[in-house]
Amino acid sequence: MKTWKKIGLVLLFILIVCCIWLYPKYKMVNLTMHLFDEDKIVTNFRSFDSIWPVSVLEAPSNKHIYSEGTPLNLPESFQFEGKDYNIQNFIEDSWTTGLLVIQNDSIVYENYYLGNTESTRNISWSMAKSFISALTGIAIEEGHINSIEEYVEVYVPELKGTAYEGVRIKDVLQMSTGVKFNEDYADFFSDINRWGRGFAMGNSQDKFAATLEREVEPGTVCHYVSINTHVLGMILKRATGKTITEYMQDKLYNPLGMEYDGYWLLDGTNMEMVLGGLNLTLRDYAKAGSLFLHHGFLNGKQIVSEDWVKASTTPDAPHVQPGNEFGYGYQWWIPKSEQGEYMAMGVYGQYIYINPTTKTVIVKLSANPKYNESSYVPSSDFSTLEFFRAIALPFQENEKDEDLISIVE
Known part of the structure; x- marks a missing residue:
């Protein structure tokens, strides 16, 4: 009888250990499965560090604080596909959590919604890709990467024999790798959702990238594959000898003078989720826009x-x-434009909009549970572009007036 009691106690101990080990994974999988539920999405988008392993980006002591400009009254409406849309309704209907307008390097509009505040770190989703692009440019400038014409396997030899062999770094940057991939978030069985469930279980993103197949010749078709950005992360890590967090801390976070700590989500191998796992405040996202608006120069330094x-x-x-x-x-x-506009975009309504002509940067963070409804206008990237243009357009007229004044003087 004593023997059976001992066996029972051992089994109970093993069960308890297994539960302790599995519970964090259960929490991450459960969060993933309910990530975009209407009653949870807003909280989820600002709470990843309470569930997921993360690596912290520390705010430097030399913070860049935007000055306050003349307050902007948002226009009452904007047009999209021949119809008028009320701006305030659009903000609400797209589940906006933060909206910031920077004009001539000053804040002219800043507002938070649905419980977000100035210090809320919100998930970037694919806006993170634009930060990784900037880091790639810095790594090239510093000589860690010789050229974007080089093949992926020069820096990541474990991708030999995969769909990424023979793919130029430039093709990866331009989403033209020829890799077969389904990025449909509404499809439970899509590749991006398969990746997401694996990430929640702590699986290696490196190994996932190696499983993908070639569909077309690299450099011929632009087909959006989020894992391409992960491959850029692998290249950066191998080329610089640093983690993405370490390299970004030194080369972007400190020089940009970020105001708050940020963080990256990590997989089970402690690799950052570079394709969309960056979490920053509204103002700190804007600094990437200001950096590019000023051709890579900010805070007295050529950063990119x-x-x-x-x-x-x-x-x-x-x-x-x-x-x-x-x-x-x-x-x-890059939208079709006569003003040189470009954008960082993330699913469910994350945007950094840059208009070099009007000298405008707009950041919009959202938690839109209707994002995958293609007929829902507030979910459209093109309607959001027109929303941004309606805000930036008056500044174009102001720039013309200032130019006229300078000519007269």
Whole structure:
């Protein structure tokens, strides 16, 4: 009888240990399964560090604080596809959690919604890709990466024999790897959702990237594959000898003078979720926009080379040109425009909009549970673009007036 009691106690101990080990994974999987539920999405988007392992980006002592400009009254409405939309209704209907307008380097509009505040760190989703692009440009400038014409396997030899062998770094930057991938968030069985469930279980993103297959010739078709950005992260990590967090802390976070601590989500191998796991405040996202608006120069320093900023935001091949759809640069979205606009975009309504003509940066964070409803206008990237243009347009007129005054003087 004593033997059976001992066996029972051992089994109970093993069960308790297993439960302790599995519970964090259960919490992450459960969060993933209910991440976009209407009654949870807002809280989830600002609470990842309470569930997930993270690596912290520490706010430097030399913070860049935006000055306060003349307060902006948002326009009453904007037009999209021949219809008028009330701006305040659009803000509400797209589940906006933060909206910031920077004009000539000053804050002219800042508002928070649905419980977010100035210090709330919100998930970037794919806006993170534009930060990774900037880090890639810095790594090239510093000589860690020789050229974007090099093949992926030069820096990540474990991807030999996979869909990424023979793919140029430039093709990865331009989402033109030829990799077969389904990025449909509404499809439970899509590749992006398979990846998401694996990430929640702590699986290696490196190993997932190695499983993907080739569909078309690299450098010929722009097809959005989030894992491409993970491959850029693998290249950066190998080339610099630093984690993404360490390299970003030194090369972007400190020089930009971020106001608050930020963080990256980590997988089970402690690799950052570079394709969309950055969490920053509204104002700190804006600093990336200000950096690119000023051609890579901010706070008295050339942080990213001017050539890289130009190349990143200029589609240079037929298959990445804007038309009925957005064009694509080096991890930046390029709309058809006469004003040189470009955007960082993330699913469920995350945007950094930059208009070099009007000198405007707009950041919009959201938690839109209707994002996958294609007929729902507030979920459209194109309606949001027109929303941004309606805000920026008056500044274009102001710039013209100032130019006229300077000519007269």
